[in-house]
Amino acid sequence: MFQALKAGKSRYRYDFPVAIICQYAIILSYKSPDEGSISYIEASCPENLEKEGIYMSLFENKKIAVVGLGGVGGYIGALLADTYPHVSFVARGARKKAIDEHGLILHSDYRGERIVNPEKTVESAEDLEIQDYIFICVKNYSLQDACLSMKNCVGDHTVIVPVMNGADPADRVRGYLSHGTVIDSLIYIVAFANADFSVTQQDQFANLHVGIQNASEAQWEIILSVSRLLNGAGIDCEADRDIQAEIWKKYILNCAYNVETALYDNTIGQLRSDPKKAAEYEALVEEAYQVALAKGIHVEPKHRDAILHRFYYELADNATSSLQRDVNAGRQTELETFSGYIVKNQNGFISRLRYPSACTDSWVKSAIKMERREQNETAAGLSEKTSCDHNTGTSFQNAGSYV
Numbered sequence: 001m002f003q004a005l006k007a008g009k010s011r012y013r014y015d016f017p018v019a020i021i022c023q024y025a026i027i028l029s030y031k032s033p034d035e036g037s038i039s040y041i042e043a044s045c046p047e048n049l050e051k052e053g054i055y056m057s058l059f060e061n062k063k064i065a066v067v068g069l070g071g072v073g074g075y076i077g078a079l080l081a082d083t084y085p086h087v088s089f090v091a092r093g094a095r096k097k098a099i100d101e102h103g104l105i106l107h108s109d110y111r112g113e114r115i116v117n118p119e120k121t122v123e124s125a126e127d128l129e130i131q132d133y134i135f136i137c138v139k140n141y142s143l144q145d146a147c148l149s150m151k152n153c154v155g156d157h158t159v160i161v162p163v164m165n166g167a168d169p170a171d172r173v174r175g176y177l178s179h180g181t182v183i184d185s186l187i188y189i190v191a192f193a194n195a196d197f198s199v200t201q202q203d204q205f206a207n208l209h210v211g212i213q214n215a216s217e218a219q220w221e222i223i224l225s226v227s228r229l230l231n232g233a234g235i236d237c238e239a240d241r242d243i244q245a246e247i248w249k250k251y252i253l254n255c256a257y258n259v260e261t262a263l264y265d266n267t268i269g270q271l272r273s274d275p276k277k278a279a280e281y282e283a284l285v286e287e288a289y290q291v292a293l294a295k296g297i298h299v300e301p302k303h304r305d306a307i308l309h310r311f312y313y314e315l316a317d318n319a320t321s322s323l324q325r326d327v328n329a330g331r332q333t334e335l336e337t338f339s340g341y342i343v344k345n346q347n348g349f350i351s352r353l354r355y356p357s358a359c360t361d362s363w364v365k366s367a368i369k370m371e372r373r374e375q376n377e378t379a380a381g382l383s384e385k386t387s388c389d390h391n392t393g394t395s396f397q398n399a400g401s402y403v
Contacts, residue, residue: 055232059084062132062229065153067125067146069095069104071191071322072163073137074199075206076235078106080135081116083233088128089121090149096121098197105198110206111234128153133229134180136162136173140337143169147176154180159222161185161210165258165322166337167251181222184243185210186250192325207236211243245298252292252299253307255338256284257315258323262333265324269317281311291345 066077067090081087081104091099099121106114122128125146131153138146143164154160158180162169170184187208191201210226212219223239230237240246260271260281271277289304326333 055228056083059229059232060086062086063129064088064133064135064229065090065125065128065131066135066137067150068137068139068142069099069197069199070137070193071199071201072187072189073135074104074106074193075108075189075191075201076135076137076163076230077118078104078108078114078116078199079111079233079235080230081118082114084229085119087118088131089118090123090125090128091121092123095197096123105196106201107198108201108206110201110204125150125153130155131158133226134158134160136160136169137164139332140164140166140169140334141332143172144176147173150177156180159183159226161226163187163208165254165334167247167341181219182212183210183223183226184212184247186243186247188250190319192322205236207238209238209240209243209246211240211246213242213244215241242298248292248297248299249303249307252285252288252304253310255288255342256281256307256311258321258334259284259338261319261321262324262327262335265328267317268311268315268319272312278312282308285311288342291342295345 062084063086064080064084065088066073066080069077069089069091077087077089081089089096089099089104099118103115103117106116108114125134126149128150134150134154136143136146136150143162150160154177156179160173160177160180161183162173163185170182173182185208187206189201189206190203191199191206193199208230210230211223215223220239227237227239257268260266260277261268264271264277266274266277271281285304285307289299292299323333323335323338
């Protein structure tokens with residue numbers, strides 16, 4: 001927990017001179033060498049206590065909502081609600097009941113144990129007034145319904161940040177909502193919701209990237225405000241000018257990682273110890289990389305190589321994926337977000353790909369195998385778990401872990 005004086009339910013109270021705030025505006029405008037990203041500069045900050053107080057002063061009157069309290073949303077929501085006074089959660093059924101009775105419980109390797117109580121928890125975003133910031137942390141198949149429920153709480157000044165798997169959730173949100181500014185994002189985190197609706201975050205990292213491709217100066221200022229809001233709550237965040245490149249770096253990894261762990265129901269250690277499966281993993285990475293190039297995304301061979309290096313040398317042997325866990329639990333999955341999206345985009349770029357036959361072959365085969373496995377799991381009776389999850393209102397809240 002940040003070292004600070006507290007009042008009430010972990011709400012910081014500070015008054016700081018305008019000069020310090022101006023100093024921070026300069027610090028936060030520092031451009032790091034890596035392609036225009038803007039990050040938190042610890043060494044340049046006067047004191048952590050002052051830093052947190054500045055952010056509190058900037059955002060203490062802002063209304064913030066988190067839609068979806070699974071692994072990702074639970075982590076973001078817990079840290080926001082532990083820092084700012086006007087944070088609302090959208091949760092239903094048993095999850096809402098658990099939060100109302102016990103608070104949202106976060107077990108975080110990176111940020112420690114937290115038990116937080118938001119200003120309010122509502123069944124639907126329809127019950128919220130107009131918000132200043134909304135973080136959408138739902139599964140892709142729930143995104144449209146989530147957005148439709150948000151129309152009454154989105155104004156022209158509202159900033160909406162979908163923090164989800166996939167390459168295009170922000171574009172989809174822009175299609176669903178006619179007001180507000182939608183920010184693209186991605187998150188690197190290992191987090192998941194537990195049976196008691198607490199949230200566990202594992203390992204010593206959890207960081208977001210936010211941006212809008214070809215952002216105007218006005219949009220860039222909004223992006224910076226999101227970065228400051230998150231960093232002020234202890235959520236590591238960088239603002240990126242070339243956000244699409246960052247999204248696709250993660251997406252390329254996620255496609256191979258999620259699909260193959262789910263397809264074989266293997267851990268990463270099991271996949272890389274099997275030469276055939278490891279070769280297939282490499283093929284899936286290569287194909288997604290080629291689609292990114294064909295779409296004009298600024299990814300380079302070094303980015304693809306870094307993804308493969310992570311697979312062979314960095315990921316834990318026992319690592320699993322959110323898609324794998326959803327299949328095993330009989331829940332609806334985001335298969336369409338991974339295999340489906342790549343296959344559809346290959347159809348549009350097939351003549352421009354360096355390895356068109358490989359791209360079509362591996363991804364289509366993986367998609368078919370996964371669909372068959374899902375059908376088999378459901379036929380075996382695991383669909384009962386899906387029904388149970390839906391009845392407890394977790395279809396919006398099961399936005400699981402990063403990889």
